[in-house]
Amino acid sequence: QSALTQPPSTSGSPGQSVTISCTGSSSDVGTYDYVSWYQQHPGKPPKLMIYEVSKRPPGVPDRFSGSKSGNTASLTVSGLQAEDEADYYCSSYGGRNNLVFGTGTKVTVL
Amino acid sequence: EVQLLESGGGLAQPGGSLRLSCAASGFIFSDEAMSWVRQAPGKGLEWVSVIRGDSPDTFYSDSVNGRFTISRDNSKNTLYLEMDSLRADDTAVYYCARGFRWIDYWGQGTLVTVSS
Numbered sequence: 001q002s003a004l005t006q007p008p009s010t011s012g013s014p015g016q017s018v019t020i021s022c023t024g025s026s027s028d029v030g031t032y033d034y035v036s037w038y039q040q041h042p043g044k045p046p047k048l049m050i051y052e053v054s055k056r057p058p059g060v061p062d063r064f065s066g067s068k069s070g071n072t073a074s075l076t077v078s079g080l081q082a083e084d085e086a087d088y089y090c091s092s093y094g095g096r097n098n099l100v101f102g103t104g105t106k107v108t109v110l
Numbered sequence: 111e112v113q114l115l116e117s118g119g120g121l122a123q124p125g126g127s128l129r130l131s132c133a134a135s136g137f138i139f140s141d142e143a144m145s146w147v148r149q150a151p152g153k154g155l156e157w158v159s160v161i162r163g164d165s166p167d168t169f170y171s172d173s174v175n176g177r178f179t180i181s182r183d184n185s186k187n188t189l190y191l192e193m194d195s196l197r198a199d200d201t202a203v204y205y206c207a208r209g210f211r212w213i214d215y216w217g218q219g220t221l222v223t224v225s226s
Contacts, residue, residue, distance in 0.1 A: 001172075003154065036212040038155070045205055045219055046155065051212035089155050093211045097169035099145070099157040 001094050004029065004102035011108040012080045020105045022073040022090035028100055030071040034093035037066055037075045041086045049088075050075060077107070085109040112136040112215045114206045119220030122196050126224075132189040132206030132217060140164055140184040143210045146191050148202035149219075156202075159191065160210045174200075196224045 005023040012018040022029065022037075029035055035053045038046035048057050050066035053073065063078045073092070077084050090102035118130040130146070146158040159170045159180040168180050179192040189206055201224050206217040 034211040038213075045216035046213075047216070048212060048214050051214070057214060091155070091157075091212070097160070098171070099160070099210060101147075101155040101157060104154040 001098055001100050004090055004092060004100055006090060006102040006105045009106045009108065011110055013110045014080055014082065016080050017076060017078045018080060018107060019074050019076045020088055020107070022102045024071050024092055024100070026071060028092040028094040029068065029073050031095065032093045033068070035066065035068055035073040036091050038089045038091070039086045040089065046089065080109055082109050112208065114208065114215060114217035116204065116206045116217045116220040119204065119222045121223045121225065123226055124197060124224055126196050127192070127194045128196065128222060130191040130193070130204055130220060134187045134189065139187040142208050144182060144189045145207045145210055145213060146180060147205045147207050147213070149205070150202040193222070198224050200224050
């Protein structure tokens with residue numbers, strides 16, 4: 001199964017908002033509400049930020065929000081902070097007991 | 111506190127084998143599906159395999175199917191990944207991870223390098 005498509009990079013100034021897209025197909029994102037988002041700082045393991053499209057685990061700031069429309073999911077980071085600078089990956093259940101990740105997006109805080 | 115501690119990584123020759131282990135603590139291990147996810151140097155995340163919590167059901171990505179075997183010992187709270195017929199493109203950090211449809215806890219990872 002092919003990786004989900006994300007933009008390679010995006011950036012914003014502190015306090016601004018950035019939105020990262022995650023485009024799949026009708027076999028994964030378009031069919032299942034099992035889209036999740038992960039934040040990864042250099043040299044660290046990923047951290048779950050969003051699951052089931054829009055749910056936040058305990059401890060994740062409400063500045064992070066998720067949504068989905070058709071075959072595309074999105075992660076929005078509002079009120080950008082310096083510590084939000086990281087790589088972000090989406091993932092989706094792809095049916096037939098398969099999980100597929102996105103290509104990853106580097107977020108830079110200017 | 112949930113903890114996942116991988117071990118067993120290292121250097122392996124092409125065509126060789128390696129066995130990874132992941133010691134879990136801080137939760138009821140047998141209740142949870144467990145996955146392996148890998149990340150090649152400078153690359154993105156790739157799901158490798160999953161094993162259900164209380165059943166022998168296992169599933170693999172196409173890239174490792176037939177070469178890797180996931181297993182678990184619920185009495186020891188330990189997850190395993192047996193890797194055979196290793197190739198250069200298996201070189202990656204391998205993460206032990208709790209969950210499948212979403213992964214809520216990750217280990218620190220163990221580096222596997224396949225090279226002659």
